[in-house]
Amino acid sequence: MYEPYPTPQVKPEQQKYRYSSLWEYAKYDIKVLFFILLITGLIGLGINHLILCLSIGFTIFISFHFYALYVVNQWISHRSYDAPPNLNGIWGALLFNIYRAQRQERIVQADMVGLIARAQESLFALGEAVVLTDELHQIEWWNAAAERLLNINQQDKGRNILGILRQPSFVDYFHNMEQYPDGVKLNSSVYEDHHVQIKLTRFGMESRLLVAYDVTRVHNLEQMRKDFVDNISHELRTPLTVLSGYLETFTDQDDFNPRWKRAFDQMQSQTRRMNALVNDLLLLSRLENDRQVAKNQIVDMPSLMTQLFDDAQAYNTDYGHMLNLDIDSHCDLIGSDTELASAFGNLITNAIKYTPRGGSGAITIGWHDDQENGYFTVQDNGIGIDLKHLPRLTERFYRVDSARSRHTGGTGLGLAIVKHVLMQHNAHLEIESEANKGSCFKAIFPKDRLCQSETP
Template identity: 55%
Template sequence: MNLKSLNFKRFNLKNLQPQRLPPNTLPIWRDLVKDLRLCLVLLIIAAVIGLLSHALWPCLVIALVLFIGLQFRAFYQIYYWIRFQPEQNPPELSGVLGEILYLLYRYQRQEKQAKTELINTIARAQTSISALQDAVVLIDSKQHLEWWNPAAEQVLGLKAVDVQRPVLNIIRDPEFAHYFENLHDYPNGIKLDSWVKPQHFIQCEVTPFGDHEFLLLAYDITHLHRLEQMRKDFVANVSHELRTPLTVISGYLEMLGEQQDVSARWQRAFKQMQQQTRRMNALVNDLLLLSRLENEELTNKDQVIHMASLLNELFDDAQAYNSDYGHTLNLHIESHCNLLGSKLEIASAFSNLITNAIKYTPKGGVIHIGWSSDQEHGYFYVEDNGIGIEAYHIPRLTERFYRVDSARSRDSGGTGLGLAIVKHVLAQHEGYLDIQSKIGQGTTFKAVFAQSRLVE
């Protein structure tokens, strides 16, 4: 694509527009006086000649016609210059028309300078974009391909003949089509199997701009995908291999702890080892669950989950877990809608949110557990009146092993994977986790589900 194929309207011309002249009436009056003086001189000469020849009025009319003719001649010179000789210097004129011609010439030069700067800016931008290894594609308001850099031909397989063809006719991947038509549902873009290179993967991100136009960025993430897969396989394999030795260790510790001839000192040691073994076993189980969630190996997501029944079960479990904390638990079922998904996964995610609220709320707190819906979403929420969470922690809470307070998390026996599991469960159910918190007032964890997941 050459430079002319770019449409100037796509760029912000605000800083490149020619500067308008400030209002100043003095030059206008000065030039107007010149024109009036010329008209007056012609009239005086005509009057003198008219008085001498006893033809005053005809001479005055001739003077006015001559003055008007001179003005028309100046108008014609301006027209001829604009129409046929705009690149040359303007004709020399005096009076108001001369001042107008000067202003036009000055504005023309400023506009030419601005256009030159704009073209240079576009050229630099195009050169820079062309040097990128990532694909950059401009899509017009009709969703037609308008321009792309050379990398797009390697990453997306675009060809010169694809100019002005609909983007969805060129990139025919159904996942990309759904993404392009529902951009607001994919804030981080979408990962796709490459249709250009087998066993490669690309990340696509579409950003709307201008007048219903789009910028498509695409880049090869095969290396990152393989590293991520290696990490998942490593975690899954190590976690699986740890289960057997942990089971053996736990069994022997339990057997030794029940021996009557063991001293109290060793019984305390065995009890502590059992506690740590159970904690390690919980960590391994969470890692395995998270690994299966990432690989989408669990049950299908189209079961009808009866939310009232599920929440009552979770509430009973929470009451039992709460016996050591003394919180006041309240259950609010404000919607009759049920949820489509995997009951096992949803129960695990909701249970994580509830137990987190119980564990991290100071004793004697108040915790609200609820289910509600509106015309667009379904909401499961857990609200506590605990100490709250600093705002800078919130974006990272769903990261693996991220802890707001490491010492407190160790005391509570948490694995640091609970919210990561919740995030993955919700993502697989067309949902997301919304966290609102204020220091000293408490925290609300809200699982938000799309309307398509709700059933009566």
């Protein structure tokens, strides 16, 4: 516990000028010098050796100052924690100010030590593991939770963190932190069937702060959700196929009663919608399960864009929009052609569906690059989206207008699929939109996903 240092014992005559100006401090020394020179001058006049006596007086004055300098040096070198010696004049003021500055610094240091101690106590009380590494990636400090979750012990101090957490996914995350904004999830090396989420923060030159916490329960719940969606989607496919087949059989009969036509048309429409929903759920499940699969095919972008444009024209038959294709890049993409085609197709289909019919709709599909990034764009002049909805558009089942989505037959999963596909290609989606003026969806791919096309 911090105890204040004793205040220096000073003479009353010193106390009155120590907080005055430097000139006030120097007055005492000038008076002493004048007094010594006066005495030695009178003696010199008496013995007829004025210059000699004045020199001796000045030497005595300088000797006093050398002695004071010796006292100051001794105090600074050996006893600076004690109260300063009582000296008059400038040297006394210098000692007092040095001591006061040291005392204030010690108070600040003591406060900092107390604050650091409280911070360490707080970190020790955390359930999350906290580890500090230096510029050489060697472990400097850790809390109790790090011993429990990461199996770090006293023998590991000074060891390289990569020598302890050696899983390839963590090593890749450690060297490419910017590619893992949410950190990385690892299998626990301490407890079987446990999972730990790790997040790194860089500070200083190359020092890092590691925070890890147990996400086993969240992982299990997420896995249960995925298994449920996957299983229920597979189970629904068979009855939906049967229903769809019987509905088509009934409506194709020559003696089919026209009174039932509207009801059967609605049943067929809802069956197709449920089939689309099941297919999208299965696709999302596959994307989540195959996220570690290498996406290293060379996708011929002019060919893919032409195919997407042809599909869009076929889909556009009932809408009558003006479709445009704009390709000004000679770069191909490195990735999965089927996944990219699915993502791009979703963006195009959405633009067609949410642009009102009437002959004034215009949709432009584009592929561009600027030597740094590749851009797949879909721009329309449709109904647009209010700004408040943009941050949540890629969430599953999020709908700007539920009634409109039901009317267009949307599943609410299209943009979620787009987001997952782009994430697995190190890309991201940017959305620019304004209500009643149209939207622009832009998929941005990094330079390392581009390759020069072999065809001119």
